Amino acid sequence: MHSMSEPxxxxxxxxxxxxxxxxxxxxxxxxxxxxxxxxxxxxxxxGSGKTTSFKLVMGFLKPSSGxxxxxxxxxxxxxxxxxxxxxxxxxxxxxxxxxxxxxxxYVAKVRxxxxxxxxxxxxxxGLSGYVWMNTRGLSRGYLQRLGxxxxxxxxxxxxxxxxxxxxxxxxxxxxxxxLIKDLKKELGITIVIATHILPELQExxxxxxxxxxxxxxxxxxxxxxxxxxxxxxYYYIEVEEPRKLASRLVVxxxxxxxxxxDKSLVVRxxxxxxxxxxxxxxxxxxxxxxxxxxxxxxxxxxLYEKLxxxxx
Amino acid sequence: MKSYREVAGRIVLQAEFLLSMKAxxxxxxxxxxxxxxxxxxxxxxxxxVASFGIIGSMLxxxxxxxxxxxxxxxxxxxxxxxxxxxxxxxxxxxVSWFLVAVxxxxxxxxxxxxxxxxxxxxxxxxMPIVPYxxxxxxxxxxxxxxxxxxxxxxxxxxxxxLGLKYKSKGIAYLVLAFLAFLMPLVLSMIVSxxxxxxxxxxxxxxxxxxxxxxxxxxxxxxxxxxxxxxxSLTTILSVPAVVALVFFLLALYITRRELEV
Numbered sequence: 001m002h003s004m005s006e007p008x009x010x011x012x013x014x015x016x017x018x019x020x021x022x023x024x025x026x027x028x029x030x031x032x033x034x035x036x037x038x039x040x041x042x043x044x045x046x047g048s049g050k051t052t053s054f055k056l057v058m059g060f061l062k063p064s065s066g067x068x069x070x071x072x073x074x075x076x077x078x079x080x081x082x083x084x085x086x087x088x089x090x091x092x093x094x095x096x097x098x099x100x101x102x103x104x105x106y107v108a109k110v111r112x113x114x115x116x117x118x119x120x121x122x123x124x125x126g127l128s129g130y131v132w133m134n135t136r137g138l139s140r141g142y143l144q145r146l147g148x149x150x151x152x153x154x155x156x157x158x159x160x161x162x163x164x165x166x167x168x169x170x171x172x173x174x175x176x177x178x179l180i181k182d183l184k185k186e187l188g189i190t191i192v193i194a195t196h197i198l199p200e201l202q203e204x205x206x207x208x209x210x211x212x213x214x215x216x217x218x219x220x221x222x223x224x225x226x227x228x229x230x231x232x233x234y235y236y237i238e239v240e241e242p243r244k245l246a247s248r249l250v251v252x253x254x255x256x257x258x259x260x261x262d263k264s265l266v267v268r269x270x271x272x273x274x275x276x277x278x279x280x281x282x283x284x285x286x287x288x289x290x291x292x293x294x295x296x297x298x299x300x301x302x303l304y305e306k307l308x309x310x311x312x
Numbered sequence: 313m314k315s316y317r318e319v320a321g322r323i324v325l326q327a328e329f330l331l332s333m334k335a336x337x338x339x340x341x342x343x344x345x346x347x348x349x350x351x352x353x354x355x356x357x358x359x360x361v362a363s364f365g366i367i368g369s370m371l372x373x374x375x376x377x378x379x380x381x382x383x384x385x386x387x388x389x390x391x392x393x394x395x396x397x398x399x400x401x402x403x404x405x406x407v408s409w410f411l412v413a414v415x416x417x418x419x420x421x422x423x424x425x426x427x428x429x430x431x432x433x434x435x436x437x438x439m440p441i442v443p444y445x446x447x448x449x450x451x452x453x454x455x456x457x458x459x460x461x462x463x464x465x466x467x468x469x470x471x472x473x474l475g476l477k478y479k480s481k482g483i484a485y486l487v488l489a490f491l492a493f494l495m496p497l498v499l500s501m502i503v504s505x506x507x508x509x510x511x512x513x514x515x516x517x518x519x520x521x522x523x524x525x526x527x528x529x530x531x532x533x534x535x536x537x538x539x540x541x542x543x544s545l546t547t548i549l550s551v552p553a554v555v556a557l558v559f560f561l562l563a564l565y566i567t568r569r570e571l572e573v
Contacts, residue, residue: 079401095391098333
């Protein structure tokens with residue numbers, strides 16, 4: 001029995017596709033867990049097994065061997081009960097050819113959600129002016145909003161977003177990212193984002209899973225990985241007198257940058273020097289005014305390069 | 313504990329959603345075929361009934377497989393993922409397609425055949441409409457309607473089940489073409505050819521038994537009182553009905569065990 005603190009658990013999962021010309025091992029003995037209430041980034045190059053992992057979580061595919069467990073049950077066997085607790089945005093969604101509102105009402109009926117729920121979500125994702133348009137008439141950006149809307153109906157406990165900003169123009173990409181950030185803040189649910197575009201993950205993820213050629217290369221909390229791989233990280237420090245602390249920190253040779261905000265600082269250091277930073281912050285002249293210290297994010301590009309290097 | 317009422321509700325909901333998108337033209341055809349059939353009977357236009365009945369039901373089966381082919385398109389283009397992601401099970405999805413492409417049309421054509429006759433002259437329902445007897449019965453409009461319904465259920469179900477097995481609408485078309493057109497044609501040719509060679513037309517008549525599990529409409533004609541093999545009406549109607557049920561269960565088994573999307 002798996003702990004409910006890990007909604008997704010893969011144990012030695014292999015998925016093989018038997019084609020007429022070649023056999024593809026999309027996942028190869030993969031084992032990982034996604035912790036509850038995290039925003040997890042599923043990273044890896046194209047064809048690394050990200051979409052296959054999502055399809056296994058959704059119960060669309062049957063593992064060739066190994067065990068997939070979602071909310072403690074096998075999604076291949078009891079897929080519908082699992083899927084009603086998951087919001088899923090596929091990489092290339094194909095929607096039924098009906099007006100947007102009709103499609104969302106249909107999803108709501110299947111999930112026992114109310115009409116009010118549909119209206120609220122339509123407003124949340126910014127689709128209000130497009131509900132009477134046919135799904136096939138929507139632009140790429142609005143199709144992604146529709147994808148998010150259908151995924152959010154019925155208050156899912158887990159969101160799976162497969163390349164949510166792929167093929168979007170910069171403005172749409174920014175809007176979708178802001179939406180995901182709002183979801184993280186407001187709903188506090190587990191979100192898994194599969195992507196190979198790093199900047200978009202930088203601001204939202206706190207857990208990383210890197211897969212390559214179907215194998216899990218590395219997984220862990222972002223802070224833990226940043227420390228392990230000596231990657232630059234950004235720390236947020238809420239403090240009474242930010243200028244005083246900033247002037248103390250800039251003289252430390254491991255500090256690579258300090259940005260003063262209203263009543264806080266954002267300090268960039270190599271994550272390996274975290275203990276050094278904490279030591280300075282614990283000095284009596286600074287510690288009194290400090291209210292909060294947390295890692296904002298780390299340099300994902302750098303981490304990605306190191307992980308790619310280690311998997312070659 | 314899974315509530316079967318909820319499952320049935322979701323199947324009907326999905327079937328309604330599919331119907332509203334894809335099936336209007338087919339359902340107009342269903343009703344038209346039924347009405348022509350029925351009025352032909354009421355006004356005793358038997359040649360129309362006999363030829364239109366068999367050819368019309370064949371065309372209808374092709375139209376229904378064309379409708380059901382949309383299921384294979386949905387599986388290959390990924391639309392099915394959006395339905396399943398909403399919270400349907402694979403079984404609910406496939407059963408809803410059976411409702412749309414098999415059960416509703418079969419029920420629709422039976423109703424369309426019987427209702428006009430009831431309105432014009434209720435006695436027509438039990439009136440013999442073909443000039444031969446089968447196992448002591450003379451087929452009435454009611455019997456023909458039931459046979460048509462079973463033939464549609466049988467042929468489309470078998471084609472859908474085998475199409476699902478290979479995830480191919482091509483296979484479904486092929487199977488339907490074989491059951492509805494090729495098998496009767498080829499068997500007639502073989503029986504006639506071999507009979508002509510042997511100088512005895514009825515010598516190889518038992519080959520027609522191959523059609524019994526799939527073609528009740530043909531069987532009504534072939535196993536009449538004048539044929540050397542006599543089958544009861546119950547056999548002619550129940551064997552293909554049982555075969556349809558077996559293939560439906562096979563489709564459910566394939567869906568549950570193998571259908572990846």
